Amino acid sequence: MKDAACAAIVAAGATITHHHGVGSEHSPYLGMEIGDLGVKVLRGIKEALDPCGIMNPGKLIPTTAP
DSSP: OHHHHHHHHHHTTOOSOBTTBOHHHHHHHHHHHHHHHHHHHHHHHHHHHOTTOOSSTTSSSOOSOO
């Protein structure tokens, strides 16, 4: 049910994020919302600012698709 709800949110043009960010539950849907280029931009920013990957690993950059 969660997958269907999240996919419907993104398909309707709404945002999957919340006032406190994406989080691990919604991370897989962020790529659907911002596209491949948006994910590449986020990944580049994260790599530049956090090269060791210690700040909230797995919480922002989508690693899997729903």
